[in-house]
Amino acid sequence: MEYIEVGIFLWVVVGLLIGILVGVLPGLGAATALSLLVPLTYKMDTNIAIAFIMGVFVGAVYGSSITSILLNIPGSATSVATMFDGYPLTVKGYSLTALGASITSSSIGGIAGALFLMFVSRYIANFFMHNMDSPSYFWIIMIALSCLITAIGKDRTIGFASALFGLMVGTIGMDMMSFNYRYNFGSFYMGDGIPMVPLILGIYALSHIMTLSQREVGESISKSVQMHGSLWEGAKQTLINWVLVIRSIIIGAVIGVFPGIGGATANLVAYYNAKSKYNQDDTFGKGDIRGVIAAEACNNATVASTLVPTFTLGIPGGIPAAILLSILMIHGLTPGPTLFTENVDFVNQTFVTVLIANLILFPIAILTLRFFARITTVKISILVPFLLVFVVYGVYGLQRSLYDVIIVFVFGLIGYLFNKYNIPIVPFLISYLLGPMFEVSLRRSLRAGDDIFILVSKPFHIVLAIIALLLIVGPPLYNLFVKKPLIKQA
Amino acid sequence: MTKQNILGELILKLILLIYGLYYFIETITMDISYNARIYPFIISLAFNILMIMLTSEVFKKYLEQAKNDRQSFKIITPEAIKLFSTYAAGILLIALTLLVNYWLAIIVALPLLAYVLEDKKFSLISYVFLPVGMIIIVYIIFVRFLSVRLPVGF
Numbered sequence: 151m152e153y154i155e156v157g158i159f160l161w162v163v164v165g166l167l168i169g170i171l172v173g174v175l176p177g178l179g180a181a182t183a184l185s186l187l188v189p190l191t192y193k194m195d196t197n198i199a200i201a202f203i204m205g206v207f208v209g210a211v212y213g214s215s216i217t218s219i220l221l222n223i224p225g226s227a228t229s230v231a232t233m234f235d236g237y238p239l240t241v242k243g244y245s246l247t248a249l250g251a252s253i254t255s256s257s258i259g260g261i262a263g264a265l266f267l268m269f270v271s272r273y274i275a276n277f278f279m280h281n282m283d284s285p286s287y288f289w290i291i292m293i294a295l296s297c298l299i300t301a302i303g304k305d306r307t308i309g310f311a312s313a314l315f316g317l318m319v320g321t322i323g324m325d326m327m328s329f330n331y332r333y334n335f336g337s338f339y340m341g342d343g344i345p346m347v348p349l350i351l352g353i354y355a356l357s358h359i360m361t362l363s364q365r366e367v368g369e370s371i372s373k374s375v376q377m378h379g380s381l382w383e384g385a386k387q388t389l390i391n392w393v394l395v396i397r398s399i400i401i402g403a404v405i406g407v408f409p410g411i412g413g414a415t416a417n418l419v420a421y422y423n424a425k426s427k428y429n430q431d432d433t434f435g436k437g438d439i440r441g442v443i444a445a446e447a448c449n450n451a452t453v454a455s456t457l458v459p460t461f462t463l464g465i466p467g468g469i470p471a472a473i474l475l476s477i478l479m480i481h482g483l484t485p486g487p488t489l490f491t492e493n494v495d496f497v498n499q500t501f502v503t504v505l506i507a508n509l510i511l512f513p514i515a516i517l518t519l520r521f522f523a524r525i526t527t528v529k530i531s532i533l534v535p536f537l538l539v540f541v542v543y544g545v546y547g548l549q550r551s552l553y554d555v556i557i558v559f560v561f562g563l564i565g566y567l568f569n570k571y572n573i574p575i576v577p578f579l580i581s582y583l584l585g586p587m588f589e590v591s592l593r594r595s596l597r598a599g600d601d602i603f604i605l606v607s608k609p610f611h612i613v614l615a616i617i618a619l620l621l622i623v624g625p626p627l628y629n630l631f632v633k634k635p636l637i638k639q640a
Numbered sequence: 641m642t643k644q645n646i647l648g649e650l651i652l653k654l655i656l657l658i659y660g661l662y663y664f665i666e667t668i669t670m671d672i673s674y675n676a677r678i679y680p681f682i683i684s685l686a687f688n689i690l691m692i693m694l695t696s697e698v699f700k701k702y703l704e705q706a707k708n709d710r711q712s713f714k715i716i717t718p719e720a721i722k723l724f725s726t727y728a729a730g731i732l733l734i735a736l737t738l739l740v741n742y743w744l745a746i747i748v749a750l751p752l753l754a755y756v757l758e759d760k761k762f763s764l765i766s767y768v769f770l771p772v773g774m775i776i777i778v779y780i781i782f783v784r785f786l787s788v789r790l791p792v793g794f
Binding site: 327330356363 | 660666731753
């Protein structure tokens with residue numbers, strides 16, 4: 151009870167409201183919402199900053215489902231699967247029923263995910279604290295980078311190129327082992343490397359603003375929002391389908407732990423899993439409430455589980471978790487196993503905050519549903535100037551550095567061009583964040599031993615190496631030996 | 641995909657390739673230890689191989705398209721103007737902030753961008769209400785009433 155304070159509670163509510171507000175706007179998902187709001191947390195107390203940001207995170211993931219159901223436009227990649235059955239339900243006149251199911255399953259999924267975070271992360275941190283050395287870190291990061299293969303998408307070549315570009319950008323600045331300057335074009339400012347917050351704000355927030363600005367004159371995201379059906383019927387359906395809810399939560403909690411994959415993949419996996427199990431009457435895709443329940447329970451469960459590697463190892467489970475990582479660093483905290491011993495109060499406070507955010511999501515979502523659905527009718531020409539001011543001042547306020555603003559503009563342009571020419575941003579960003587850790591752990595390992603076999607000198611290293619190898623060669627082998635014969639049979 | 645789009649993609653990939661080559665050459669030539677060089681050498685080598693593959697692929701596509709599509713380029717489209725204006729408004733905002741202060745920067749840049757995005761009504765309203773609103777809310781309420789000290793620059 152000592153961690154439940156009125157101030158924290160209020161900041162969670164504020165965060166939830168802002169998160170839903172941004173999440174409702176198509177294209178501006180949890181990652182954009184968090185990147186836009188990072189500057190607000192600079193001067194906040196650490197616990198309040200985390201409470202606010204967790205509220206935003208939970209709210210944005212839920213908020214993006216509103217437009218998926220009402221308008222057939224996913225608020226973000228985490229609610230794509232919600233659209234498959236949510237919008238057909240709206241067409242049939244059951245929009246409120248679909249939203250009721252979405253709110254209830256999101257809340258249950260979020261609470262279960264928070265409990266998973268509370269109970270699992272401490273054990274993981276404890277385990278790693280006693281087993282981690284440089285080669286282990288090297289393999290853990292290798293596993294994280296291997297997970298990117300799933301996040302890369304269909305075009306592997308361009309995905310790998312994006313990831314390698316991220317690794318290269320991560321090496322700019324002073325080499326932390328030999329203290330030499332590298333790839334800084336002789337610039338004094340670039341000596342410290344490319345700062346994380348301006349890069350994230352540029353590549354996510356500014357690039358989205360630039361894309362939005364190209365819309366038609368006077369265009370808003372939607373023209374009108376009409377709602378029919380019953381919220382309570384949706385809630386009832388969620389409780390009736392409790393087995394499906396639990397299955398989807400487990401899928402979300404497990405997938406969320408793997409870096410770079412997150413809610414975007416998890417909601418699709420949960421949806422197709424539900425479809426394979428319950429689609430005997432061929433109702434999925436035509437307005438089956440179970441499709442909405444599976445996708446929403448799963449994507450909110452990933453919110454907490456993406457924090458497990460972030461807190462225990464300092465490896466972000468997804469882009470929102472990466473932004474959270476940057477907030478922790480701004481507030482002088484170092485994520486990793488030691489966080490659980492040196493900052494016990496902070497960790498407990500964060501767990502309680504995640505739980506509170508998910509508990510109060512339900513009443514807040516019910517009360518504000520109609521208002522937030524109308525937000526999508528705001529004109530783009532009003533939205534864009536305000537968002538632009540927010541991004542530019544947000545990054546300039548960090549340390550009043552013009553260099554930070556230049557980074558935002560450069561990476562804003564890069565993000566816009568990447569989106570325009572279908573180059574995935576997720577591999578770039580995750581690699582940029584993991585690259586420096588990867589290099590340092592590799593070089594420390596090689597310096598500690600005489601040869602490269604130091605990397606497989608303990609059974610624990612070998613286990614990690616096998617996992618990494620399976621993640622790299624597994625998907626192509628699966629496609630070669632399992633998927634193709636099935637296609638031939640069909 | 642239009643010829644213009646393919647050319648855009650080709651230019652982007654060429655820039656990435658040039659950056660990759662710069663990185664690779666700097667890795668080979670710079671005066672640092674072997675240990676500090678090996679990791680950047682591997683990633684830049686892999687990046688350059690992939691970028692050469694990708695660039696040549698787009699270049700072939702562009703040549704094919706150029707044979708069939710003989711239409712001239714339209715670089716200045718309404719969308720491009722809006723995109724450029726948004727980018728320029730951001731630069732104007734920070735330039736005015738550095739040269740004058742936050743207040744004037746917002747009052748000038750925000751309605752100007754709304755005007756460029758062809759929302760003349762909102763632009764006019766914000767030209768009138770932004771200064772008035774700022775004075776009422778920030779100055780009277782925060783400074784006079786609540787005695788809050790504004791940050792430097794305001």
